[in-house]
Amino acid sequence: MLIDEKFGEQFVFSTSTLDNGINLRDKQIKYIVADIMDVDILIQCLGRKRIIDKSDKVTVIIKNISNKMLNKLIRDCDKQIEPALYLQEHGTSSYVEKYRKQSNRIVYDRPVNNEVGYDKAINDLMFFKEIYDKQFFEQIASEENGYMNYIKTKLQQDTYIILDDTYDKADITDYLDTIIGKRLYKEEQAELIKKVNLRDGRGRRQKDVEQLNIYFQKNSLPYNINNDSKMNKDRRRRLDNGNANPNYNKRYWILAKHMVFD
Template sequence: MANSKREKTRVTDIIKPEDISKWKPNNNVLISSPMGAGKSYFCKNTLYDIAKKTHGKILMLIHRSNCVEQFKYEIDTDGKADVIEVITYQSLEYSKLHNTNKFNLSDYMFVVCDEFHYFFNDSSFNNKTAVSFKMIMSNTDSIHVFMSATGEHMARYMKKYIKDNKLEDAIEYEIPFDFSFIRELTFFHKDVTMEEFLKEGIKKGDKGIFFIQSAEKAYKLYSKYKKYCVFNCSSNNSKYYEYVDKDKIKQILMNQRFEEQFLITTSCFDAGINIIDTDVKHIVIDIVDIGSLIQCMGRKRIQNEEDKVSIYIKIINNQKLAGLKRSMEQKIEMADFYMQNGYSVEKLIEKYPMQNDINNILYDDLMKDENGNIIPNSYTKVINEPMYFKKKEDIADYSLMLEKYGKFGYCKYLAATFGFIDEETGSYTYRMINEEYELEDYLRKMVHDEVVLLQLRDRSELIKKINAKQDGKLLKKAGTLNKVLEEREIEYRIKEFSTTRYIQDENGNKKKKVYKSAWKIVPF
């Protein structure tokens, strides 16, 4: 592992009060720093002191409601609610869309966008992130401070937005990432392996956190081991939120630790929450989005050089990466056509008659004149730019994993990001768990018994055992199945060959029959 130890740099080390004194209203300040580098401390102290002296106000925008409660508690405890107001991005969007005029951004000296990757990451399930973004960017009376540990993609979009709208260049500050807190990096394939991790942890008395994208999957795991676990999911989840112990979650937010052996949560805890507990040694992650995945890793706040964690990540194999890439390309298809054809609504309707964009990347909006007044009975199609650019960035990431890194592209990409690569040899130092014991035993027996599968009906058991699917359907071609076996690091392959058999009919006569594409399993 190539990570090197270094003295930890904090935001207050790179941004001094004299730097802030040079910021002006309508400036956009981008702060990129690792989790735990003191972004919140910087706001609650350095920015607070400056705003307080000038009788200014600070608006803190946070993207998770439970994080708002935690931050409000800290602000109140520190006696700083006189200057700092904390709300969610979603409440800002609601006020704009419903014309409540509840928030006037011009009232604030600083508008701080915490975890500003929100505009991108949450756009996959909240098509209104563009509303709060445009509100902030169109406000010329405040200094806009954008902070994130994983805001690289959003920062690229912001720079394009700034250039397109002829705004002053962003002021940028960056602290390099340091993933030396990762003791070991492990990848696994199957959901059942998470349960094995849990059972092993219970035996050893270890503490850990499970981040699982699916609330259903997270709850099912929790329900088997309630005695050892605490469960959390979004309050918006009507099916599973009833099983959340709200008092326990509140205590976790306040105390920044949990007393059970394991916290099992969805990505609703992917940001904002801090876990300060050197006994937490393991973090298991089953989340697709890379930015959210990295945020999950940062929920445990590292206390010293000896405070390290083992990270376990569910694999996305190359076949699924290709599927995700294809899915993203399909989602932006209508928006691409619209842009490529001069934003012509007529051409869009001709190409896609009687169709709406189900992904909400394209939406209807009222037309306005040069003074911003609504033109009666007129509307047009508008592209939700944060959502569109997020999909484009995802496509680029998936392409990179597939084309640059090849076999196990997802694992190699993350290993390179986290420093699990030997720079001299170019070899990766992550660990991969082999979970295909049953399949390997089955294939080994087929080789030993010299089984030959002559026809399609003979292959059904093998195909079911491999259980490789695309769009919910079992894959059945030898070449495709061999790629799956290769991706899973299984040392057997399907050999397709021509063979002859003599078939005896009901009269006892033997007839020669040629099978042009028989299968057999061979070691690889």
């Protein structure tokens, strides 16, 4: 790999160690998948793939960090920073008394010259890194999808796609295709509502046909629910096999699928 700047296998799995002096100049590399939280290291890793010319395209897949997770990271930074600040202000004895059972990656034990024992000291480099990370997390958490928008800007891209949304849409499409043209009574309606899982701003699940149809339209899903109160009422007293119809006189929905032309 060092000499040819390529690899022969279909996949290469690596830690971030790969970003140390490795260049990959190969148009056969079509995907890069990265699960690295530190943005600077992430950029270095992505840079191992050297773009040869304008026809050299690669799809980059990056693990997203939600705003909820960012807030947790901010709290984690505070758990490291606050004891260090306390040590600066109150000294070792008070620190040990207060944080005896709490580990800290910033504070370490420093031997005391010419004495038996140790003192508590702060790793300045790690201390400032925690402060930097906290400020960075707070900055990108201040807007919706802040992390991915930041990454988009760093990579000089116009748009990005959330794969979870793509997979969710594929799953719901597979399900909807199985119920096209079928009578959907109360239980089937409840299942459809649960599958779509459309919620309003207060988190309440939406059950109205009109709202569901708007959801299909906004998400470019070629489906529509027919809920004609006059037409959609099961008038069959008996089923085709001769048995009594358990849904006689009950209302139902019908799901239709539209033709889509590119």
